[in-house]
Amino acid sequence: MKNTFGSSVAVTIFGESHGEAVGVVIDGLAPGLPVNDEFIHSQLDKRRPQGTISTARRESDPFLIVSGVYNGLTTGTPICILIPNENKHSGDYTELRRTPRPSHADWTAECKYHGYQDYRGGGHFSGRITAALVAAGAIAIDALRAKGIKIGTHIARLADVQDRHFSDYNEDITRLNDMIFAVLDETAAAQMHTAAESAAADGDSVGGVLETAVVGVPAGVGEPWFDTMESVLSHGLFAVPAVKGVEFGGGFDMCSRRGSEVNDQFCIDGDKVATKTNYSGGINGGITSGMPIIFRCAVKPTPSIYKEQDSVDIMTKECKKLTINGRHDPAIIHRARVVIDSVTALALCDMLALRYGTDWISQHD
Amino acid sequence: MKNTFGSSVAVTIFGESHGEAVGVVIDGLAPGLPVNDEFIHSQLDKRRPQGTISTARRESDPFLIVSGVYNGLTTGTPICILIPNENKHSGDYTELRRTPRPSHADWTAECKYHGYQDYRGGGHFSGRITAALVAAGAIAIDALRAKGIKIGTHIARLADVQDRHFSDYNEDITRLNDMIFAVLDETAAAQMHTAAESAAADGDSVGGVLETAVVGVPAGVGEPWFDTMESVLSHGLFAVPAVKGVEFGGGFDMCSRRGSEVNDQFCIDGDKVATKTNYSGGINGGITSGMPIIFRCAVKPTPSIYKEQDSVDIMTKECKKLTINGRHDPAIIHRARVVIDSVTALALCDMLALRYGTDWISQHD
């Protein structure tokens, strides 16, 4: 389904970096959910370039709700949100057409679209399109919160600087959701800024790891074998530009340990079955256990750097040196975090609607 | 779609560990593809317990092609393959019903199916079901090979023993596909056996990392934003039991490096555009570049161990000690490898059929 994600709740994105607008259609959300413009704005702000380690391009991200909302509430019919493109600098990009940027989608888009793609500013592959996802995700995040489901993501690593682990999930998530640069340990945050600025000074870029926790998802959600909770989440997460790895719970590290060390042994927590550890990341057999869902996304270093790189002229098939002008972020991981939250929320809305029906999310009890 | 994966080429699995049979329906494969019983058997053999580090349960895995094959060739209509269950020991499992095994799907299945699940031997969540995937995958692997697309997976790590990296993809893949215990470095293979046997001696288990390379996929395959090559592959891979992480190309390690170090700079290889490195794992913007597709799957330690563990009685909500009898593998990673190959082949058949049409794979040129 290409640009559509989900079935019970489906999100469809469209737009190009230098076209009229980027946008999104969310279909299948229950009627009667509040649509909070302020919250959408605050989420878009988290994605917007900020401060010293982000590009100088100013994105004010006004948005227009075209359909599906009436009197501030969802109607149950498709919600279309447009985010008009402003402040475009097409001139910066045109010369790149024949000279693909390393580790961007320029060359693969050329292979797929035979040169008909809108190549200006990355076109449909621009990170700009994630603004639409964030707007859609804001409505989903709000709806989930009203059902006691909360999502929080922090920068677990930027370059080689590590954040501390989650300690109290509820508290940490609340804190993270108020932050623009979402790091649990302030000292680490400062070191991360330094690392990014140092890369920027070298005309280079950094990557990192985002870690997400979701609390409040009921046990029993997930559709094995093929629509496991991991399958559906990773499907959405790998759609986020720059994500090159996804791991749940103990992930890759757990693989060099023994079963007895990482099996999640059971206990009773109040009147509920729980586990003493959570190496499974809240998911076994593809189904939620009621423990927090934990996953990490590998975010590669921003491919746009100022350093000269080797490219080719795709017409003449000759080697060519490339220097990418324009404005680039030395890091995008702090901005990607709200995109991860948004995709997670949309995937959960889909899985929960599939499990409990269309109206479940709106039945405030 | 729960137990169905893919749309242009779709695979549906069914069955339980102690039921009549496990099975699979593959729908959408082109007509006229050879179905090689010998090859299916040889693939099933790779999944079958072997030697000292596998369970003593003997699985002979005879299979029955129920439909979709005529005169040894695919008809283009759904192929159903059954693998009857033999040598069942239901008695080993019944007492486990109220006492879920840590890090198995016992508890989450209970939450989802309310006790109606067939709990014997893991039921529908048993690794046994992967035999059906392997049978289906064999047909897909064969069909892809005829189009020049080859898939190979090795045990990149078992416990803390590392295999060497791929050197010559074509040669390494060919070698791996003839091996039962797929490791490129023979010394590492021996050490891995030792590590698994050592865990077995302790009544414990080990995990590891599988690394897969695919060569021959044309550039331009993948359907961004949401059906990216990474999204579709990871969707399938996370359906394989015990897989808790998936990373492409440079993956998580790449995230602590700088853009200038891991950007894949372009070069000309013969008359084709190529890249000097392949940190992108053959995929940019979710679309194949023509470089080898490279990914790694984290396989957690086998959760069935002989050591006593903490569980609970789900009825009385009391703590309870659990010792799992029966026969367990101290490692399943060497057997999971052919499942990964199979899922990869099925995902690629789907993506290629979507891109080039239903008949593409059968048009031998």
Place this chain on the structure above:
Amino acid sequence: MKNTFGSSVAVTIFGESHGEAVGVVIDGLAPGLPVNDEFIHSQLDKRRPQGTISTARRESDPFLIVSGVYNGLTTGTPICILIPNENKHSGDYTELRRTPRPSHADWTAECKYHGYQDYRGGGHFSGRITAALVAAGAIAIDALRAKGIKIGTHIARLADVQDRHFSDYNEDITRLNDMIFAVLDETAAAQMHTAAESAAADGDSVGGVLETAVVGVPAGVGEPWFDTMESVLSHGLFAVPAVKGVEFGGGFDMCSRRGSEVNDQFCIDGDKVATKTNYSGGINGGITSGMPIIFRCAVKPTPSIYKEQDSVDIMTKECKKLTINGRHDPAIIHRARVVIDSVTALALCDMLALRYGTDWISQHD
């Protein structure tokens, strides 16, 4: 999705007329639903050739439940049912390979499958495959009945003989479900037999119209714009061989009348909003109104007739006379009726699960 119908509840069919078996996988049905072997048998009996107006081929239709049922109840995981093929007469058909039968799928299958299709007895296009649908449908029909949803179909017309209209839906449906030859008016039934026998005497065949009523579906089910109740039902109904038309409520006849004659004006029935008439067939804007769902399917005359017909040799592209030997039904409409009921039940299970969640159907209140 080719041979799969539905998403929340999905049914996948496979098999060929002269292969090992025909079969079906039903995925997504709630756990804990009773699976009544007797009822499945009685439904298969309704599809089985009966009496003077059906082929002499004896189909005993034993079936094997391969998976998804434990202790007589659904487990919530995929149910696979096999119906082995017995009493095959491959010899009757082989000469037809190069000489397609008029108004069968022989020629179009050749175009699609390039000669690789299993052409024996119609192969995958044989009406035989509907036996699998009927077995699956039986489980769905049973589950719906427990929720107060009842489906009944009668032969509204056979050749030019008309049955009476539904009068009391509940009573009529109950009666129909006990009948093998489902006609409300006994006199009409006798005339229909005569009409069919008369055609048979001429080596010819007859068609007719099936009319279906469904009572008990809650108001508010249907997913406009594109998954309207009419869209989803017709999608399934047109998959039934020989169905060439589907109309809801007043259908085609209503189109030559005026709005004031066929608008369904509202009234209060007890404490519920109802309509005085039901020209809308229980559906407006693609969503159920709570009134009975009414539709009719046009069933074309059985294309297998004994009369000599014009065909062609597809290899030499020469005209050729064709006489179809073997045994044919002069009418299949009375047997198609239980297929229509089955598809309807499966479609409703899917729509209801999508609306109210996976478990809705099993929550007996």
Place this chain on the structure above:
Amino acid sequence: MKNTFGSSVAVTIFGESHGEAVGVVIDGLAPGLPVNDEFIHSQLDKRRPQGTISTARRESDPFLIVSGVYNGLTTGTPICILIPNENKHSGDYTELRRTPRPSHADWTAECKYHGYQDYRGGGHFSGRITAALVAAGAIAIDALRAKGIKIGTHIARLADVQDRHFSDYNEDITRLNDMIFAVLDETAAAQMHTAAESAAADGDSVGGVLETAVVGVPAGVGEPWFDTMESVLSHGLFAVPAVKGVEFGGGFDMCSRRGSEVNDQFCIDGDKVATKTNYSGGINGGITSGMPIIFRCAVKPTPSIYKEQDSVDIMTKECKKLTINGRHDPAIIHRARVVIDSVTALALCDMLALRYGTDWISQHD
């Protein structure tokens, strides 16, 4: 998928009658297809109220292509088209909220959306949304035409006035596509106008039957059993408001005839296998035969009439007389025709892309 139709080529619609805009996203169309603004306008004009038998509401239907088109050609990424709503008269409708209009979606939408739906002017259920489908369909129609596939629809019946049958498909289709009121027989056209005006004079409305022919679709397209050509087309056609019946080829009339009368016997036409008659409507076994695809849609009388009708107050559950003010068409069938063409074209693009791959439609040979 609710408001999305298709998979290889998918169309998603959104919008409400009195919201900001109605719109559509088309995803999966090949890159490099011409997007002809003039043709889109001319198609929208056919849907626009015209002359004496249409409402006086003036719809100028300007449209904005938001994404997916660059330099007048499709890029291969999602095309979003907006049609802003102008000339809204919200005041006409507000009092209708508690008093549903007979045979509209007012009451069923209330049941599904619990009162949160945008009820103004029919909201998301307004025929206005079809303007978006027509804009999307125009691109698809143009693309198909370049591949030799042509679609034409005429008003086969309005009230009780019948048009003549198709005689020369190619010629008739060409003529129809230039007409605003698409009737093959001019005398019939005049009588239809009279019939509609006569109903209008009585404050009433009329319905009719649309007949569509498609020429040029290759043999072998369709995905039995469940995505037959009939299934997919009817799925889309029943999404068009007021369509209550769909029949292919001989349809319902054929059902009272004998097999020998309506079997399509084969012949050789030039060097191609053809049939002497086309009661199958170009489809057997759900697969195209290469003969013209023929179907008819029953269009019910417009439910908005000036006559007083019985409704209820949905809050108090009391009977209430209803007179619908505002402007209504006595007939919409002449406007629905271009919607049918559009849905047909979109469904065919989907089926053809699935069969022959994403790029097929753009490979001009």
